[in-house]
Amino acid sequence: MTEQTTIDVNQELAGAKVGSLHIWLGVMMAAMTLFDGYDTFNPAYVIHYVAGPWGLAPGQAGLLISSGLVGFLIGAATHGLFADRIGRRNTLLGGMLVTSIFTLATPLLGHSFASFCTLRVLTGIGLGVLLPLATTYINELAPRKIANTFTIWGVGLGWSLGGTMAGVVGVYLTPHFGWEVLYWVGALSIPFAIALHFFLPESIPFLALKGRTDEIRVLLARLRPERAALYRTATLILPKELAHRNTVSALLKPGVRRTTLTIWLAAFLSLFCIFGLTGWIPTVMMKRSETFAVSFGFGALMQIMSFVGGLACGHLADRRSSSRVPLAAWWATGGVAVLTLSVLDGHVVNIACVAAAGFFGIGAQFVLNNFTAGSYDTSIRATGVGMMLSVGRVGAILGPFVAGTLQQVYGGPNAMFVTIGCASIVAAIAILSLAGTSRGGYALGGAHAHG
Known part of the structure; x- marks a missing residue:
């Protein structure tokens, strides 16, 4: 065989230009994570309507927000075990189905604190699949040179738009139709889940691990149609198939243990800050004398700015071929913005600091997702991303509860702002400590891990 007839599958994916199928897959992932972001953030708009009728103290209201994140933790922790065995596609479809069913059930059955929280846990199990696995899926197809940027467009845009949409529905529809309308709108995920079944292909690296070369040839030809004739007859160089030991222990082997533990710490602190604040x-903000519409609008503002901030951080990471320093700078700046809210008040200050918290604090999380996906080999990648977000979701669960408890104990939000701001700065210090590790400082280019 000549060199022209031997194809390295990883190099073909990494060296591709963005084509129509890349864009189409990005749109599907964005739509999927839109429902994730929408459903994740809409409980913040439910509190206003149910805290009084259900007699909730601030700590209980925090649990109302956190209940879905408990389910998310379960889904994120376990989905990788399925995705690395039965495929990304089937697991994503299953997550969408679970999410859709229990989103529809929430306005029908969730009319008490206990029933609402139970349904949120069940919904969260499906949501726990979508964001981490969409990140893994799109990272495995992203061209190397724009890995972070492409992933943020494909995953971060949808998640941010979903959070923004929750704010828009909260501001304009809940005053007329009650909190239930948030979930009637969310049930639009049902027709999308049906459409996804017909259009979503399997991930090429997963097909490669399974030796399904005929399917790889077809999908490669769709991704790079100018080389379709070559793919029909070429010898494909596939990743070496590894034994299925992609459990948590594989993430804690000596070669990757430090990177794994540092990522887990950063994820815990990042999501503690994000969900505690959002x-x-x-x-x-209503307690700070902002109007109802403006107060609800702050949630949408954070989501809009988070996408812009994530895109900026990802672009900088791609230019540097490393995300360690950009991530640290984003978290540190976001922490300072939140700390500022503890010492200054006023409409302009509120807008500027909340916008900065979204741009830097939440924006960094998108790049951390891609950093994690690129830190592990294909065989354990979905497990690695899922465990990162699962550990992070422990922080996310604690965030709203701790924030509510601090407000209850100190009679205002200042202690909450100090705690969240300091946690963000500690996350920055943690990610900086990865300098010199074998993978942690390198994999931030996303697909670089398989180049």
């Missing part, structure tokens, strides 16, 4: 921002 879950309470509408309520806190």
Whole structure:
């Protein structure tokens, strides 16, 4: 065989230009994570309507926000075990189905604190599949040179738009139709889940691990149609198939243990900050004398700015071929913005600091997702991303509860702002400590891990 007839599958994916199928897959992932972001953030707009009728103290209201994140933790922790065995596609479809069913059930059955929280846990199990696995899926198809940027467009845009949409529905529809309308709108995921079944292909690296070369040839030809004739007859160089030991222990082997533990710490602190802040921002801003519409609008503002910030951080990471320093700078700046809210008040200050918290604090999380996906080999990648977000979701669960408890104990939000701001700065210090590790400082280019 000549060199022209031997194809390295990883190099073909990494060296591709963005084509129509890349864009189409990005749109599907964005739509999927839109429902994730929408459903994740809409409980913040439910509190205003149910806290009084259900007699909730601030700590209980925090649990109302956190209940879905408990399910998310379960889904994120376990989905990789399925995705690395039965495929990304089937697992994503299953996550969408679970999410859709229990989103529809929430306005029908969730009319007490206990029933609402139970349904949120069940919905969260499906949501726990979508964001981490969509990140893994699109990272495995992203061209190397724009890995972070492409992933943020494909995953971060949808998640941010979903959070923004929750704010828009909260501001304009809940005053007329009650909190239930948030979930009637969310049930639009049902027709999307049906459409996804017909259009979503399997991930090429997963097909490669399974030796399904005929399917790889077809999908490669769709991704790079100018080389379709070559793919029909070429010898494909596939990743070496590894034994299925892609459990948590594989993430804690000596070669990757430090990177794994540092990522887990950063994820815990990042999501503690994100959900502690976003879950309470509408309520806190009303206490700061902002109007109802403006207070709910702060949630949408954070989501819009988070996408812009994530895109900027990802672009910088791609230019540097490393995300360690950009991530640290984003988290540190976001932490300072939140700390500022503890010492200054006023409409302009509120807008500027909340926008900065979204741009830097939440924006960094998108790049951390891609950093994690690129830190592991294909055989354990979905497990690695899922465990990162699962550990992070422990922080996300604690965030709203701790934030509510701090407000209850100290009679205001300042202690909450100090705690969240400091946690963000500690996350920055943690990610900086990865300098010199074998993978952690390198994989931030996303697909670089398989180049």
